[in-house]
Amino acid sequence: MNSKYILADKLSYVINSKTILNSVDLAIAEGDCVALVGANGCGKTTLIKLLCGLLQPATGSLHIANLSHQNPAHRILLKQLFGFAPDQPPLYPNDTVYSYLLFKAQLYLIPKTEIPTRITTLLERFALSEYRNNRLHTLSKGTQQRVNLAQALIHKPKILIMDEPSNALDPEQLANFCDLIKTLRQEQITILIASHDYNDMIPLCDYMLRINAGQINKIPTPLQKAAAEITHDQFDYTT
């Protein structure tokens, strides 16, 4: 397993003379599930967009699976690796759930014969089967968010990046979302979730990255802390 699957080196992003990210270093291992937390406007979405290649860093370098967005030859390969669910679902209001997922599948060049199966699987996984032929603008926000998550997984990405995925989800949907993350973790997908809500993320992630004043700090989840303490106690006991 690659311990530096996503590697950012002195990554900075400046917009209108305001430094959003300041010389950030980051290393995420393959298969990790990481929560990106911080207050609103701290730069979570900016970092995510940099990772997805939707923004260009002012300075520094970014490598994902040894590929770089700065290298034009790598761009298409990188895009195949990512699944991205933005905070605002990028849905076309007149499309139906099925036709939207079909369009996304075609954009990712999924073989024609495979598309119906993939869409049906995703519809079942996200409890969207009953909305299959519904126009997207008629759906509730929670359902739209589920379509947003479904579209991010249509091409079976190696890295799944979600921006505020728990927005608009009711408690039941949130529980289903947590189950989904657990399943995806078993599939060895590297997951990065941006959220301003620590509590939702704690049971899901290996560790959290907190963005504050343009800097990133790695903070362990309470479970990790507890595990570390137990290990420490055991160590003390045996010695």
Added chain:
Amino acid sequence: MINSIIQHELRQVILSRKSWFCFALLQTILGCIFNWLVSKYLQNLTMLDGKYGVTEEIIHPYYAWFCLLVLLFVPMITTQSICGEKVNKTLVNYRIAPISAAQFMLGKFLAINVILSVMLITISLAPLSIMLSAKLDWGQFLTSILGAYLLLNAAFAIGLACSTFMNNIARSNIVIFFILLMFVLFEWAAEYAGSHAIFLQSFGLLVPLKSFLAGIINVKHTAYYLTIILSFICLAAWRYNKGVDDV
């Protein structure tokens, strides 16, 4: 890939009430214009004394009106195509997908091209109805269609390129409108400025159309339209590639 973009764009157009309304409005206005042209021709029939045929008197102005009217819709269509996607935050669908800027632009342009072709076919039914009672000059008829097709494609390419630079729908509509107006006004500006600025006339968007409507296919004019189309599509693709901060 390009096929999927075209299909998706066409689906958006078909499912949009606004596009059906615009299409119906265009057909109604053109129907009225056609009716007016036919009435005018029949009134002046004795005065014309067989000097001009129906093609010259009806079809020539009919396609000129068509071009003028569609030119008014170009800002709206092209703004919706790219700037609208930026504003609605749906451009990210393309940005994160493994498609190149050229594929994206070609997909968008060809989708508009299909819509334009459908419009041309439907509005050409009226002139074809003349065949029931008179003889058409097929050469002039077909060159008029070709001229309208090339002119409007050039206008759409200009609109698409401008739309990639814009992040606001109202501003994009206004800018595209004025840029197209500038291309149309080159001809008059050249005449007004005098002989030293006569070269500007070559850049006028409507100049080549006149020869097409008169039934002449001029290589220079065809090359002019094709150059405009290619240049602006390349500019649009370049801008799309550069404008990573658009989402």
